[in-house]
Amino acid sequence: MSQKTGQQVYNLTLKIHRYDPDTHRSWIQEYRLEAGRILRFVDLFRKINEEQDATLAWNSSCEHGQCGTCSVKVNGKSLLACELLVENAVQYFNTTTFNIEPLNIAPVVRDLLVDLEKAYERLDKVRPYIIRPAPALSPGEEYPISPHELEGYVNATRCINCFCCASACISSHRTFLGPHAMLAAIIRVMDPREQEKQERLKILYSDQGVYRCHSSRACSFVCPKQIDVAHFIALAKEGGITRKR
Ligand code: SF4
Numbered sequence: 001m002s003q004k005t006g007q008q009v010y011n012l013t014l015k016i017h018r019y020d021p022d023t024h025r026s027w028i029q030e031y032r033l034e035a036g037r038i039l040r041f042v043d044l045f046r047k048i049n050e051e052q053d054a055t056l057a058w059n060s061s062c063e064h065g066q067c068g069t070c071s072v073k074v075n076g077k078s079l080l081a082c083e084l085l086v087e088n089a090v091q092y093f094n095t096t097t098f099n100i101e102p103l104n105i106a107p108v109v110r111d112l113l114v115d116l117e118k119a120y121e122r123l124d125k126v127r128p129y130i131i132r133p134a135p136a137l138s139p140g141e142e143y144p145i146s147p148h149e150l151e152g153y154v155n156a157t158r159c160i161n162c163f164c165c166a167s168a169c170i171s172s173h174r175t176f177l178g179p180h181a182m183l184a185a186i187i188r189v190m191d192p193r194e195q196e197k198q199e200r201l202k203i204l205y206s207d208q209g210v211y212r213c214h215s216s217r218a219c220s221f222v223c224p225k226q227i228d229v230a231h232f233i234a235l236a237k238e239g240g241i242t243r244k245r
């Protein structure tokens with residue numbers, strides 16, 4: 001670490017996974033750069049593009065932790081690159097060297113980009129939207145959800161589809177749809193506006209479902225929205241998601 005005009009500057013080494021789809025070659029490329037303490041990792045990627053290597057491919061959209069497109073693995077931890085500040089990363093990982101890889105949730109398209117269409121296939125299986133809406137109490141009105149009912153699952157609705165939990169999941173069972181898809185199915189079972197519960201329950205308790213989870217809590221640990229994913233999966237395992245609240 002050095003000081004420049006009173007501002008702390010870190011000398012970082014980023015070892016980034018590269019993949020060229022034309023030659024099918026993959027390798028680790030090392031970049032050395034100076035960075036201020038409040039730069040985010042997306043800023044570092046942009047800095048590399050501007051100053052060293054325009055060919056490095058990565059993904060981002062909102063860069064405010066709301067769209068889930070900049071997820072990567074940094075020193076093995078799945079996280080949002082737009083939320084990770086240099087100073088926090090140095091403190092958390094106790095190093096200035098960072099290994100950066102794409103999430104292992106689908107085939108890599110190039111460098112840090114994964115095929116999101118493939119990644120969404122697992123989520124699509126649980127149809128994460130309301131299929132058969134419950135009728136409103138009177139025509140033209142919205143369906144009311146009581147605060148008590150909402151309290152049971154409102155945290156889960158903060159999911160931004162970043163796939164960090166799916167990437168961190170330790171269950172290697174090939175049929176398991178993963179924590180992200182399980183959470184989406186559980187939300188619709190707990191949502192009083194949804195009348196089609198059976199379809200989701202069938203998937204949740206199938207060989208693709210919650211019993212493939214080993215309760216490690218790795219999914220909860222990495223979730224950038226602090227959703228206790230493993231808690232919801234545990235609740236589903238013991239039948240708690242269908243109990244009247
Ligand atoms: S608690 Fe279950 S779903 Fe979550 S990471 Fe562990 S095995 Fe995967």
Ligand code: SF4
Pocket residue numbers: 068158159160161162163164165166179180183222223224225226227229
């Ligand atoms: S549950 Fe959390 S980690 Fe998993 S996809 Fe949603 S926001 Fe990301």
